[in-house]
Each structure stands twice: as C-alpha cells, then as structure tokens.
Amino acid sequence: MKSFYYAISGLMYALRREYNLRLHAGSAAAVCIAGFFLHISTTEWLLVVTAVVAVIAAELINTAIEVLCNHVTPEHHPAIKQVKDIAAAAVLVISAGAAITGAIIFIPKLFSL
Numbered sequence: 001m002k003s004f005y006y007a008i009s010g011l012m013y014a015l016r017r018e019y020n021l022r023l024h025a026g027s028a029a030a031v032c033i034a035g036f037f038l039h040i041s042t043t044e045w046l047l048v049v050t051a052v053v054a055v056i057a058a059e060l061i062n063t064a065i066e067v068l069c070n071h072v073t074p075e076h077h078p079a080i081k082q083v084k085d086i087a088a089a090a091v092l093v094i095s096a097g098a099a100i101t102g103a104i105i106f107i108p109k110l111f112s113l
C-alpha cells in the first residue's frame with residue numbers, strides 16, 4: 001500500500017513539474033472521449049490505451065531522468081545534455097508511434113461521419 005502511495009505522489013509531482021506531461025494527459029483524455037463518441041472497437045481501444053499509457057510512462061521516465069541529472073550536476077555538462085536529449089528522443093519516438101496509431105484509427109472514422 002505504501003509503494004502505491006509513493007507512486008501516486010511521484011505522479012502528482014511529475015504532473016506539477018512537467019507541462020508536457022499535463023499536455024499528454026489532456027490529449028489522452030480527449031482521445032478517450034473521441035473513442036467513446038466514435039464507437040471504436042475493442043481492438044482499437046486496446047491499441048489506443050496501449051499508446052496513451054506508453055506515452056505517459058515515457059514522459060514519467062523522462063522526468064525522473066531529468067530530476068536525477070539535475071541532482072547529479074546542476075552545472076552544464078556534455079554528458080548530461082546527451083542523457084537528457086536521448087531520454088527526450090525516447091518520448092518523441094513513442095509519441096510519434098502513438099500519433100500514427102491514433103491517425104490510423106480515427107481519421108477514417110472522422111471522414112465517414
């Protein structure tokens with residue numbers, strides 16, 4: 001139970017700290033509302049939920065890496081830049097995959113309205 005509380009407090013901290021995480025959480029809510037109104041299938045829900053959860057998890061891991069980097073050295077360091085940029089790239093790759101998944105599922109449904 002304690003570890004669940006720690007995880008929730010980590011989530012709350014990340015939501016307060018990271019604008020991008022709040023943006024992704026808002027987009028996730030919008031996608032779920034769209035999925036409900038566009039009557040997407042069970043398989044499509046599985047793909048949408050997987051994509052949304054992957055993006056938010058990647059954003060959380062990226063935030064954790066940024067916090068660790070800032071703790072290790074608050075000064076400018078080329079290695080810190082590489083670590084932060086690679087972690088940001090991971091979020092970008094997963095977000096691009098999620099956007100493609102969303103486009104494949106939602107665009108045909110929007111055109112058939």
Ligand SMILES: Nc1ncnc2c1ncn2[C@@H]1O[C@H](COP(=O)(O)OP(=O)(O)OP(=O)(O)O)[C@@H](O)[C@H]1O
Pocket residue numbers: 066067070073074075076077078080081082084085
């Ligand atoms: N200590 C550092 N040393 C070297 N490069 C850094 C350092 N901190 C940030 N950078 C780099 O500066 C650029 C801009 O970073 P950004 O403004 O997003 O800040 P961040 O440190 O990555 O995020 P946050 O401010 O949320 O911790 C990125 O390329 C990042 O890798």
